[in-house]
Amino acid sequence: MALDQSFVGRTYPATDPYEVGREKIREFAEAVGDTNPVYTDPEAAKALGYADVIAPPTFVFSITFKAAGEVVRDPLLGLDYSRVVHGDQKFAYRRPVRAGDRLTVTSTIEAIKSMAGNEIVDIRGEVHDEAGEHVVTAWTKLVARAAEEA
Amino acid sequence: MTAKIAYADVEVGTELPAQTFTVDRATLVQYAGASGDFNPIHWNEKFAKGVGLPDVIAHGMFTMAEAIRVVTDWVGDPGAVVDYGVRFTKPVVVPDDERGAVIEVAGKVAAKLDDNTVRVDLLVTSGGQKVLGMSRAVVRLG
Incomplete structure (x- = not known):
């Protein structure tokens, strides 16, 4: 069943703030095996001009994907979330995410397409800090694979 | 923002130092915890095969996180990625x-x-197969 095209352009309310913690950044950097001290040592971060440790470039996905999840689980949109795979991912950074940030995400459905029975949804997540300044934009393409014939 | 590579010192075709990254089941469990992505296709073989995958697969975002390290290790400052x-x-x-x-x-x-x-194009493979396509980063140099 094709998804409702009228959802294209729909923007969802901003999420509650996510507070970025030093130890969460450390945990993420360790999980990807990245030993760059700018992720764990505030002095190393200051030496590069940052107020506190910064996060690896893809760290923010955890926050934007949670916000996108609320969109794709919107019962009115009717996407079969159990069949969803990640198609594309892109980020455009104004500045790196850093410890102490309180980030909100505003998600917008940019496009809905149907190809060979697959439903494709493009979601843009705008991430802002507590001062309302733009930090990063994340574009996520989700593909709900066609259901197999019973 | 303080990239250790100078714009004047690179040309189209300049190669970045290549890297290899090993990922095993423990890596995936650790990444699941750190990222909050607990989809069982990344840790439960029975579940993964049940949805038609050959075996447990890595989080795509894990691979994306590793691939950009070739760029961030090259420039030194990860905040240089635009x-x-x-x-x-x-x-x-x-x-x-x-x-x-x-x-x-x-x-x-x-x-x-x-x-x-500069725009850096990344070639990301595993087992001889390309696992990421259109893998590109724009990075600000010194």
Whole structure:
């Protein structure tokens, strides 16, 4: 069943703030095996001009994907979330995410397409800090694979 | 923002130091915890096979996180990354053995852009197959 095209352009309310913690950044950097001290040592971060440790470039996905999840689980949109795979991912950074940030995400459905029975949804997540300044934009393409014939 | 590579010192075709990254089941469990992505296709073989996958697969975002390290290790300052995008073309299959899977990442400067930025194109493979497509980063140099 094709998804409702009228959802294209729909923007969802901003999420509650996510507070970025030093130890969460450390945990993420360790999980990807990245030993760059700018992720764990505030002095190393200051030496590069940052107020506190910064996060690896893809760290923010955890926050934007949670916000996108609320969109794709919107019962009115009717996407079969159990069949969803990640198609594309892109980020455009104004500045790196850093410890102490309180980030909100505003998600917008940019496009809905149907190809060979697959439903494709493009979601843009705008991430802002507590001062309302733009930090990063994340574009996520989700593909709900066609259901197999019973 | 303090990149250790100078814009004047790179040309189109300049190669970044290539890297390889090993991923095993323990890596995936650790990444699941750190990222909050607990989809069982990344840790439960029975579940993964039940949805038609050959075995447990790595998180696409894990592979994306490793691939950009070729760029961030090159410039030193990860905050120099202006844009980064990938297409997830093939899954990285992670067998339950001592070796796991290996992700190989090569990168080269594809274009010199305005404001001391360059576009780096990344080639990301595992087991001889390209796992990320359209894998590109724009990074600001010194």
